[in-house]
Amino acid sequence: MAAEVSEQVVGVRELGAAGVDPDDLPDGLVVADETGRIVCFNAAAVRITAVPAALAVGRPLVDVLPLEDLKGRRWWTLTDPYGGLAIRGGQPERNLLLGGREVLVSARYVRDRPCGPVRRVVVSLRGTEARRRTERSHAELIATVAHELRSPLTSVKGFTRTLLRKWERFTDDQKLMMLETVDNDADRIARLIAELLDIARIDTGRLELRRQPVDVAAAVGRHVHARISAGQAADRFLVHIQYPLPDLWADPDKVDQVLGNLLENAVRHGEGMVTIEVAPATAKDDEKGTAVTVSDEGPGIPEESLSRVFTRFWRGSKRGGTGLGLYIVKGIVEAHSGTITVGRGPGGGAEFRFILPVGAPAYLA
Template identity: 45%
Template sequence: MDETGGPTGTEKGRIVVDADGTVVEVDAAAAALLGHPGGLLVGRSIADVLGSGTDGIAVVTAVGHELRSPLTSIRGYTSLLLSRWDRIGDADKQMMLGQINHDAERVTRLINELLDISRLETNRLTLTPRMVHLAELAVSVVSSIRATVPELTAEVDFPDDFPVVAADADKIEQVLTNLVENAVKYGSPLGLRIEGTVGASLDETDGSVAPDQADGMTRHVSVTVRDTGSGIEPEDLPRVFNRWFQRKQGRPSGSGLGLWISRGLVEAHGGRLTVESPDGEGAAFTFTLPLPGP
């Protein structure tokens, strides 16, 4: 502490969280660093608490918290396989290796999200576009998530003549994964729909008309992830894309950064990410990607 009672910048605080990521203890040093009494921080999510302090520290710590679970799983399974390989049946080996592979993919995704946060904030995000079949990508995402959520049922509905788009496949896969996982987490794993449509809209950037778009319309594809849950509370709708925001209903977990990152990735492609939630009809997240003019 300095003479005014504030943090000096060299102190380290201690925050204890439970398995659900809820803060159960905050020491005086951590409370001073975050600028809030410890009693007000207990019972809140770690992402929410860290979001009340320095953003850079909060981002790294929140993502680090998310990394702990898959890394612990990877270490546990690899240690077990190395020490008892001859005594483990083939079916169990396959299950363990499959879980290691899934957890490794999760770690990779979390690290990429951490890097994306920095790149989005500094406008240095680099895209590697190629022609992407969004319907095939959606099927792949559902299959990947079903490996850990076996009860997941999802219908992928795209027209036969749905166009391919020029996009960074890895970034769009990240967006789709975030949206489907979000639907499972806060809605229901049953009855999901991923729908693709082609449309046109007025250019909302500056009202100008491109030379090859004399009618003033820009063509785009839309992809909607629709769940069958209870929907999003009206007061939460304006905040779902805010950094650190987590809805209270469902099974909240994670860093509270997924939707914020997803919107940034879509906007970097020149598209938009929006949400609708009619009362009692679940939530529908839709992103658009532009198509070239005729």
């Protein structure tokens, strides 16, 4: 037993050469030596397998982790880490069964030299809770979007069917009204589809940016003008621009998307004056770039909800929406290597502040 404990200590020391305690790792870590006996069994592995470390260390890997694939075949027999192909470096993560429970398992074979004998087998174990949370999130996303699509699609279908069947019965003004409604609902559907595509790109790290010089002050002016043209009172918006602003290379369409979403939230969910400030980032921001602040004078966001504002499906009120807009905004800002925060503004309402760092042209970045 003393030899087993000594071997465990040596294994942990080797793994801790980089200053990392295996017990601090969030995933289960199991290490077997060249004889196939376990020399390291961290706290997460104990939690996932329900096997005490004292009973695992020193025993054969195949006995402590009797893994089977989903067809009931012994995984260690199939993979044969010590006697398999000498060029094999490990096994990718996959779903396996451990005592009838599903776990995510990956393995790496450590050799002293290429094609040499295996000196260590390093096994990573993860519970399936994270995957199930992801699956639930995807299911909720599908349900939310399906619900949001149903209303405009029903409207489009209803008006087009009515027009096709009873065209002659309507006046030109009635036809125009119905076609405008169809057009607006089609725009809403297009926005929902665009949100889905943005989420897919953000989640997979494939959000493309087409950087070029961006005049943020001019972009803010366009958005405010569009709001006023759509019927909002001109005195509801207050714009402050602090010149000179640093040069900004960013994706103008994505910057417009961020501004549009933040202004929409301020108008729809806030009250009173909507203030937009554009200024160089200050020393307290600890970065160089352009800072944009959008605040309102509404009730603000409850303190307990601030940490969830940028998560999927968060809604500040019951006034509709998918709850995906701010999640996308955060993804866009971070894709520009920027930051975004939320808090309480001077007028008591919500205050969103994002900073886009000083950037270089795409061909220099």
